[in-house]
Amino acid sequence: MINQAVTDRLQGSGYDVVQAWDGPAAVTLCADAAPDLVVLDVMLPGFDGHEVCRRIQAERPVPVLMLTARDDEADLLVGLGVGADDYLTKPFRMRELVARVAALLRRVERAREMAAHSPTDLGDLRVEAASRRVWVTDAEVHLTPTEFDLLLCLAGTPGTVWTRDNLYAEVWGWPGASGTRTVDSHVKALRAKIGADRVRTVHGVGYALEPGSTT
Structure with missing residues (x-):
């Protein structure tokens, strides 16, 4: 599954990773773990990634990288409206995902400097x-x-x-x-x-x- 593949690659790149397998669990995990960044699939059981993003951003601003099977502007704007920071459209290369994660985390550091x-x-x-x-x-x-x-x-x-x-x-x-x-x-x-x-x-x-x- 893509969840495990992403987890394995990020862990292999030196990141500490925690996993959730559905929308409600993702919201709970973000509240408990307070991650520095969230990689979020739009297609989740329970409720979708857009709803997860809206709920976690309401609690605490955090960079969110969305994974989506769609590449139309309407879908992108929905994600942006609930607080997504960047998108990757499936299928994607794991090397690109790691690069996007690193870039988003660098932005957090620059924001502190600003x-x-x-x-x-x-x-x-x-x-x-x-x-x-x-x-x-x-x-x-x-x-x-x-x-x-x-x-x-x-x-x-x-x-x-x-x-x-x-x-x-x-x-x-x-x-x-x-x-x-x-x-x-x-x-x-x-x-x-x-x-x-x-x-x-x-x-x-x-x-x-x-x-x-x-x-």
Whole structure:
């Protein structure tokens, strides 16, 4: 089974791994073990991976790598909406899974380093790296960990155009890999929360955060 195959490979790569075999058990295990990262199959008995992700993120923000048999945008957006950080579509190479896990864990370390940065104010948009909180026109907006990291990256250089590949390397921590659909899906989710006009699309290139833009 894929559960055991993933466990064996991650353990062989030096990670401590605990397993759950259905949705309810996964939620309980995350609450008890407080893992640094969760690899989560969408197709789980009890309730599916999306519901597991929603419940565990409500308790404590944690990086989640989703494994899915589907590769359409609607499915990706559902996962992003409940807090998934990255996706692997089956079938996948175990080497790629290990690389994605390592990249997500590196992001956690970078987030801790960014906590010392001063708040960023761009018009009525405020981003606080230390508390990982965001406000739009004085109303707090809840972002997933990846959405926040993406916004923080763009906010660091307002008006500067980032290519999709550069965003994937900076935010997801995996240089040299193509994550165009992943980046596009996260930008779409971010726009829905902070305002569509705040993130400018430069067709054929990438994205930029508009300095001082308002909805």
